[in-house]
Amino acid sequence: MTNKGPYVATANTTAASTMKNYLDYWQLDYSPYRSRLNVYPSPAMNEAIARVEWLVDSPASVAAVVGDAGSGKTVVLATIADRLQSSHTTTVYVDALATSVREFLARLGCRFGIASEAADDTPKLWRKLGDGLVQSAWQQQRYVLLIDNAGDAAIDLLNATLRILHLAAASKTELTVVLAASSKQAIRWPSGLRDAAELRVDMYAWDELTSVDYLQHAAIDAGRTTPLFTEDAMFRLHELSAGIPRQLSRLAELALVAGAAAELPLIDSSCVAETSRELTCAI
DSSP states (O other): OOSOOTTOOOTTOOHHHHHHHHHHHTTOSSOTTTOOSSOOOOHHHHHHHHHHHHHHTSSOOEEEEEEOTTSSHHHHHHHHHHHHTTSSEEEEEEEGGGOOHHHHHHHHHHHTTOOOOTTOOHHHHHHHHHHHHHHHHHTTOEEEEEEETGGGOOHHHHHHHHHHHHHHHHHTOEEEEEEEEOHHHHTTSOHHHHHHOOEEEEEOOOOHHHHHHHHHHHHHHTTOOSOSBOHHHHHHHHHHHTTOHHHHHHHHHHHHHHHHHTTOSSBOHHHHHHHHHHHHHHO
8 A cells, every 4th residue: 555545536536436446446435434324323312412402401591512523412412403393492503613602693683583684683682582581481382592613703702602501591481501612622611601501411432332333334334335444454453443433433444445445345543543634644
């Protein structure tokens, strides 16, 4: 494997054909480690989802889903949103990294059934939201607000979230807020928001057996009938990714591309190691 790394392609090879070629080579129906068709039910994921669902059904109102980048926080929030679609709960998902306070309020108002106009300024949106929460309490409507990337949120958006919690409490509206961040980011939240968090859900890294099980089952789900990796290669993938799901998936995916380019019968530990080195150099 001296010339064929995960980023090598001939001049007339497109990204789409490269993708198809490596899937064909490994006899896969789709990419096992990039697909969002299935959520791998790791113990950490199942526990996190169960605890957030408990919060939604309890008198508590605020939870923090905490974990390193790539540990599965976004997947937890997305899974909760999907599960609540068929219930009588109105769910609002917000990516705090790309949302201003005005956009935040407008999105909440839209999901809460509050009419707004493009010309409405922020103070007017606040007034409408407050009135809407009073009406929602009278109608006994329940809301769940899922804020992803809350660790990267601007301070004014975090303060807006705290104000919404106060408005909901004053109007006796049933509102649950779930915020996702790393532990280092969460300690920088406004004290009022930290104090309001009644539940902390930690997303911990996978152990070796969980990583191996994921690698095997994802390949089977994608149509592979025989192993893709040697046992040593799977252990090496776990070691290099430190058990962080996103890193594990990314490295496994690139190893498949590199292995197909080198026409390997199986991905071995040396292929994984070289792929990791090339990935590190490319960053």
